[in-house]
Ligand SMILES: NC(=O)C1=CN([C@@H]2O[C@H](COP(=O)(O)OP(=O)(O)OC[C@H]3O[C@@H](n4cnc5c(N)ncnc54)[C@H](O)[C@@H]3O)[C@@H](O)[C@H]2O)C=CC1
Ligand SMILES: CC(=O)C(=O)O
C-alpha cells in the first residue's frame with residue numbers, strides 16, 4: 001500500500017502523523033511511504049530521517065494526497081485538505097466530527113473512508129489513540145491555566161501554590177479520566193488545592209486511592225459544580241462522552257458565581273467544549289474573556305510540545321496503521337472490533353452513532369459497511 005503523510009496545516013500545529021520509526025516499520029512491511037517535505041521538522045525530524053528509514057519525500061501536499069491509498073495525519077483535515085480526499089482513500093487521523101458539521105459533510109461528499117483516532121477503543125474500556133494526547137493535554141492544562149491566571153494575561157493574579165501564609169489556588173477539574181487525572185497530578189504538584197468531579201463513582205474511588213489525600217473527589221452534579229465555581233481560581237473542563245458533543249456543564253449565567261479573573265481551561269473544546277461560553281482558540285491567541293472570566297480553549301494543546309506528542313502518538317497509532325496497511329481497512333476492521341469503533345465515515349455514509357445523533361444525520365451500522 002502507498003501510505004502518505006502530509007505536513008499539518010492547522011495553525012501552530014507542529015506534530016506529524018508518522019515518525020521516522022513508523023515509516024521504517026511500514027517500509028519493512030513492504031509498503032511505500034511518502035512524506036511531504038518538512039512535515040516532521042516541527043517535531044524535530046528532518047527529511048533525511050525519513051529517507052534513511054526508506055520513505056520518499058514529496059514536494060507538495062497535493063502529491064501526497066494524489067498518490068496515497070491511506071493518509072496518516074494528526075489533526076482533522078482542514079478545508080483545503082478535504083478537497084484532495086477521494087473515494088476509496090483511507091484517512092486515519094483525529095476527526096472530532098460531532099461539533100463540526102462542515103467537516104462531516106465534506107468527508108461524506110469526498111467518498112473517503114475515515115477512521116478517527118479518538119473513537120478507537122481497547123479491551124479495558126479506554127481510548128488508546130486519544131489517551132496519549134490526553135496525557136499531554138492534561139499535564140499542560142494547569143501550566144496553561146497558571147499562565148492565564150497571571151495579571152498580564154487577564155487573570156486574577158493568584159499563584160498556583162500560594163506562599164507561606166497565603167492560600168494556594170483552588171483548582172476544580174470536571175472529568176476525572178485521562179486528562180483530568182494528568183491535570184490533577186500537575187496541579188497538585190504545583191501546590192494547588194485540587195478537587196476532581198466525575199459521574200463515575202468507581203473512577204472517583206480510583207482517584208481517591210491513588211492520590212492518597214492530595215485531592216478531594218466529588219460527584220459531578222449541578223449543585224456541586226455551582227458550589228465549587230464560587231471558590232475556584234481555575235476550572236479545567238475534561239469530560240468526554242466518546243464521539244459525542246461535550247455536555248455543557250457551566251452556563252454563561254454561572255460565570256457570575258466566579259471570582260473576576262478566574263480561569264476556565266476547556267480541554268474538551270475539541271468535542272465542542274463543556275462550558276457554554278467556550279469557543280476554539282489557537283496557540284497564537286489562546287485566551288479571551290467573557291464576563292470577567294478568562295477562557296483558554298486551544299483545541300490542539302499537544303501541538304505545543306510537538307516532539308513529545310508526536311512520539312507518544314506515533315507509538316500508539318503504529319500497530320493500527322500497520323494493520324490497516326497490511327490487511328486493507330475492511331479486513332483490519334473486520335478482525336478488530338476496537339479498530340472498527342474508529343470508523344466514522346465510509347463512501348458517503350456516516351458510521352458513528354454519537355456523531356449522527358449530534359448532527360442529525362442518518363447512520364449506517366459500521367458492521368454492515370465492513371461486511372461490504
Ligand atoms: N484540547 C486538546 O488539545 C485535547 C483535548 N482532549 C479532549 O479532552 C477530553 C477528555 O478526554 P479524556 O480524559 O481522554 O477522556 P476520558 O474518557 O478518559 O475521561 C472523561 C471523563 O469524563 C467523565 N464524565 C462524563 N460526563 C461527565 C460529567 N457530566 N461530569 C463529570 N465527569 C463526566 C467520564 O466519566 C470520564 O471519567 C476529550 O474531549 C478529549 O477529546 C484530549 C487531548 C487533547
Ligand atoms: C486529541 C486532540 O484533539 C489533539 O491531540 O489535538
Ligand SMILES: [Mg+2]
Nearest residue numbers: 270299300301
Ligand atoms: Mg483537538
